Amino acid sequence: MDTVIRIRPEVSKLRYAAGAVSIAEIDLGGTPRGAALVLCDTGQLEAVAADVLNGLAEHGYSAIAAEADPAGTAGPGPRAAALIDHLRARGRPDQQIGVLGYGSGAATALAIAAEVAVGAVVSLAAAALPPPPGAPILRAPWLGLFSRPGEHAPALRTWLAGQAVYSRVVTYPGTTGSPSRSTGRHGGHAAAFDSWQRSIEWLNLRVEPCPTPLARSWAVRHADRSPARRKGN
Amino acid sequence: MSEYVLDDREMPRFRINRKTMTDPAVLELERRRIFEKTWLYLGHETELPKRNDFVTRSVAGRPMIFFRDGAGKIQAWLNSCPHRGAMLCREKQGNARFMTCFYHGWAFSNAGKMVSMPGDESYGPDFDRPGLAGPAKVDSYRGFVFVSFDPDVEDLVDYLAGAREYIDLVMDQSEIGMRVVPGTHEYSVKANWKLLVENSVDGYHAVTTHQRYFEMIVAARGEIPAGALSRSAGIDLGNGHAVAASEPVGEGLLGRPLSEAGKAERAARLARLRERHGDAWVDRMDGSRNLVVFPNLILIDLVMGVLIRKIDPITPDYMEVTAWELVPPEDSAELTRQRLDDYLTFWGPGGLATPDDVEALETCQRAFRGNQELPWSDISRGMNKSTPSSSDELQMRVFWRRWNELVTGEKLPAEVHEPPAAFYRGRPSSADSVPAAAE
Numbered sequence: 136m137d138t139v140i141r142i143r144p145e146v147s148k149l150r151y152a153a154g155a156v157s158i159a160e161i162d163l164g165g166t167p168r169g170a171a172l173v174l175c176d177t178g179q180l181e182a183v184a185a186d187v188l189n190g191l192a193e194h195g196y197s198a199i200a201a202e203a204d205p206a207g208t209a210g211p212g213p214r215a216a217a218l219i220d221h222l223r224a225r226g227r228p229d230q231q232i233g234v235l236g237y238g239s240g241a242a243t244a245l246a247i248a249a250e251v252a253v254g255a256v257v258s259l260a261a262a263a264l265p266p267p268p269g270a271p272i273l274r275a276p277w278l279g280l281f282s283r284p285g286e287h288a289p290a291l292r293t294w295l296a297g298q299a300v301y302s303r304v305v306t307y308p309g310t311t312g313s314p315s316r317s318t319g320r321h322g323g324h325a326a327a328f329d330s331w332q333r334s335i336e337w338l339n340l341r342v343e344p345c346p347t348p349l350a351r352s353w354a355v356r357h358a359d360r361s362p363a364r365r366k367g368n
Numbered sequence: 369m370s371e372y373v374l375d376d377r378e379m380p381r382f383r384i385n386r387k388t389m390t391d392p393a394v395l396e397l398e399r400r401r402i403f404e405k406t407w408l409y410l411g412h413e414t415e416l417p418k419r420n421d422f423v424t425r426s427v428a429g430r431p432m433i434f435f436r437d438g439a440g441k442i443q444a445w446l447n448s449c450p451h452r453g454a455m456l457c458r459e460k461q462g463n464a465r466f467m468t469c470f471y472h473g474w475a476f477s478n479a480g481k482m483v484s485m486p487g488d489e490s491y492g493p494d495f496d497r498p499g500l501a502g503p504a505k506v507d508s509y510r511g512f513v514f515v516s517f518d519p520d521v522e523d524l525v526d527y528l529a530g531a532r533e534y535i536d537l538v539m540d541q542s543e544i545g546m547r548v549v550p551g552t553h554e555y556s557v558k559a560n561w562k563l564l565v566e567n568s569v570d571g572y573h574a575v576t577t578h579q580r581y582f583e584m585i586v587a588a589r590g591e592i593p594a595g596a597l598s599r600s601a602g603i604d605l606g607n608g609h610a611v612a613a614s615e616p617v618g619e620g621l622l623g624r625p626l627s628e629a630g631k632a633e634r635a636a637r638l639a640r641l642r643e644r645h646g647d648a649w650v651d652r653m654d655g656s657r658n659l660v661v662f663p664n665l666i667l668i669d670l671v672m673g674v675l676i677r678k679i680d681p682i683t684p685d686y687m688e689v690t691a692w693e694l695v696p697p698e699d700s701a702e703l704t705r706q707r708l709d710d711y712l713t714f715w716g717p718g719g720l721a722t723p724d725d726v727e728a729l730e731t732c733q734r735a736f737r738g739n740q741e742l743p744w745s746d747i748s749r750g751m752n753k754s755t756p757s758s759s760d761e762l763q764m765r766v767f768w769r770r771w772n773e774l775v776t777g778e779k780l781p782a783e784v785h786e787p788p789a790a791f792y793r794g795r796p797s798s799a800d801s802v803p804a805a806a807e
Contacts, residue, residue: 301463340464344484
């Protein structure tokens with residue numbers, strides 16, 4: 136008997152200035168750990184959303200998933216901007232939002248990291264991404280998970296090395312496709328497990344926990360109180 | 369009169385009772401009267417290059433988290449959840465804005481504020497949500513971050529006294545700020561912690577204990593310049609801090625010869641530093657120094673490499689040691705490689721110096737089982753001299769007099785010697801020392 140409890144994501148249309156996009160969503164209600172935006176490859180929403188959104192829900196994240204703007208779009212693109220605005224409108228400030236980008240959504244996620252100071256961003260793709268055009272400042276902690284370094288790895292490494300914001304790149308030698316997909320060959324299952332574990336830890340260490348109503352009122356009452364002590368000078 | 373230190377100025381003779389190395393009651397006194405009362409080294413700011421970087425380590429027996437918070441500010445927190453005590457962070461190092469206790473899930477920001485506690489409705493609206501606890505004081509000098517658990521401790525800058533000058537001599541060696549090389553050397557020694565403090569500023573043992581190292585140097589260079597070991601000084605820096613310092617010897621007494629390109633690069637950097645700080649200061653910089661910052665921080669600059677060493681007592685006969693290398697980050701990759709090679713050849717786990725020292729100290733500790741027949745150790749060398757050298761033992765006596773004062777309350781007068789040679793009084797031509805690199 137399968138004892139895994141799965142939530143069926145709600146599917147709806149999000150309309151924005153430049154058009155509309157289908158979104159899949161799991162809203163946990165109450166006070167979640169945080170909010171997450173999942174950006175999928177074109178045509179992959181149905182295949183990816185249920186697994187990833189349920190995985191995020193297990194760790195307390197209310198999340199939405201959508202297909203990213205088409206490849207080649209400058210910056211995060213209007214669709215990604217609309218999706219982040221959608222989370223903001225739900226009362227989630229940027230620091231309480233984590234972003235996961237898969238396939239073509241990986242580049243969009245990196246573009247978001249370079250433009251919006253969200254809590255944390257993870258990109259998962261077959262090969263290392265090129266730095267965003269114009270080599271902008273990285274604004275959000277970014278984790279790149281790739282099956283192989285690829286041609287852009289040196290430029291990406293150089294760009295990241297000069298950034299004040301923390302980042303990491305992990306590759307899974309011998310795997311093919313996205314490290315998030317378990318192929319059962321050449322360490323694919325291990326890569327899928329490890330990349331998911333790293334993604335969740337990346338978010339948990341950086342996405343600001345959503346405050347409960349009690350935490351919010353306590354913070355207001357003690358806004359001027361800092362932890363006990365002290366500075367020598 | 370102290371039962372631990374005999375300071376006979378008539379003979380003269382300075383002796384330490386070996387009970388100080390073996391008696392658990394002495395270690396307990398040290399914990400209460402030294403480690404709870406002085407400034408203790410936590411780490412260097414350059415170990416945390418990015419915001420939200422952290423390392424974990426122990427200070428005075430306490431597990432600590434050394435953080436650069438989201439605003440870039442240095443923080444030091446006790447690595448213990450205020451809820452039920454579990455360690456918040458079980459990693460050696462990393463990068464995190466938030467730490468969540470794995471026991472019950474309480475979460476804290478790296479600025480020390482509580483951000484989440486699961487099921488908080490079970491505590492009520494007026495429950496006092498605790499932040500992280502930290503030492504009473506945190507302060508830094510040239511990137512060296514110290515903590516003190518005594519809220520009434522004197523200011524760090526006053527505490528460091530004359531040691532500041534020797535920290536400056538190290539930190540001024542880079543035009544952009546000396547940095548700690550990523551990675552640590554951690555080891556333990558079955559010996560009392562004070563034996564390694566003594567050893568770290570002991571020029572007397574170098575040639576005998578490290579004979580093989582010097583043989584290697586002679587083989588690599590052909591010879592060691594005559595008188596290379598004699599132009600030196602042992603100097604009392606106040607507050608228990610002391611240094612064994614030496615004048616420059618060619619391209620340095622120790623280390624393999626640099627490549628021609630390495631020599632040229634080093635000479636060019638020194639020339640630029642001369643323009644910035646003046647000849648007197650750079651001449652001193654180009655010499656070597658073994659510095660003890662009381663009680664347990666060691667800074668050793670042997671020109672070929674710079675070592676930071678933190679010594680932690682665990683039991684009377686067991687210590688843990690952590691060491692790092694400081695480098696000028698503007699050095700080329702090749703010169704950095706040569707410095708690292710020299711560092712590891714001397715101080716590394718398989719080096720030709722540190723393993724010898726560990727062996728020497730462990731034999732001392734084992735031999736202290738004969739305390740009944742041989743209760744005293746002698747560190748009198750150089751008491752009779754007008755100007756002690758680095759192979760004399762003034763440095764150790766300075767440490768021990770301060771130790772004795774804090775542990776027993778007996779304040780022994782400082783030794784009277786002639787001032788060190790003019791060389792050791794050279795100052796920078798301007799007060800433009802480079803601050804430690806920080807984000």
